[in-house]
Amino acid sequence: MSLNVPPTPEKPSVHDSCIKTIASLRLENQQLYTELNRLQCDNTHLKTELLNLKFEDKDIAFRLNISKTTVSDILNQGLPALAKKLNFLVQWPDKDSLIKxxxxxxxxxxxxxxxxxxxxxxFINRPGxxxxxxxxxxxxxxxxTIKFLVPITPTGAISYVSRAFGGRTSDKVITQRSGYLDKLEHNDQVLADRGFLKN
Incomplete structure (x- = not known):
């Protein structure tokens, strides 16, 4: 008498199980990176829109149902990153290019x-x-307000942007302290309005 015993199913090896887990994690990781990239794009778009609308922080917070602190954090983190990406647009031109x-x-x-x-x-919000x-x-x-010294070339290109100064600071003082004068060479001409002559 022979017994037909069904074969016992093979248990997946630890190796196969690890490979499946790794493949699953890679897929999940890829999906997370895609979602992160989308959120970063949305975040950048949102920051740009908010800056263009020129709303106060409390208004933005109300519209987006987030705290005023979160709005400040988003802008404080986003603006330096945006400035870093756009930094290449503001360059001091060489003399030959200016003349040409x-x-x-x-x-x-x-x-x-x-x-x-x-x-x-x-314009800035009134400091506490x-x-x-x-x-x-x-x-x-x-x-x-905060003030920036922004020189342009005769062709209209922005050639320098100073750090921020308080709105009470005179144009003359900003020019002296901004580092702009270090860019100039002997015999260079600079055009300015009368505000730069005041103390």
């Missing part, structure tokens, strides 16, 4: 002009700290 591309009107009137300078003010509030108050804008 100088508009005719400048060649006739200001042949040695390398920059037209102005200070650009950006009294000293910061005083340092950022702009009598010109009647608001708390």
């Amino acid at each position: 591309n100088m508009p005719v009107i400048f060649k006739k009137t200001y042949p040695r002009c390398v920059s037209i300078i102005d200070c650009f003010e950006v 700290h009294l000293t910061a509030r005083a340092q950022t108050w702009s009598n010109y804008k009647h608001h708390n």
Whole structure:
């Protein structure tokens, strides 16, 4: 009498089980990277939109149903990254390029002009700290601001952006402390409005 015993199914080896787990984890990892990339793109888009809309932090927080602190964190983390990516757009031009591309009107009137300078003010929320509030108050804008020195070339390209200064700081002081003067060479001409002559 012969017994037909069904063969016992082979148990998957530890090796096969590990390979399946690794494959599954790789797929999950790839999906997470795809999702992370999408979220980073959305985050960048959101930051750009928020900056373009020029809302205050509390308004953005209300619209997105997030805390004001989260809005500040997003902007504080995002803006330096955005600045780093766009940094290549702001370069001090070499003298040959300036002369070669100088508009005719400048060649006739200001042949040695390398920059037209102005200070650009950006509104900020009123600081809670009294000293910061005083340092950022702009009598010109009647608001708390930060100021940047932004020179452009005769062709209109931005050639330098200074660090931020409080709105109370005079254009002349910003020019002296920003590092801009170190870029200039002997006999360079710079065009500026009367604000740069005040103390």
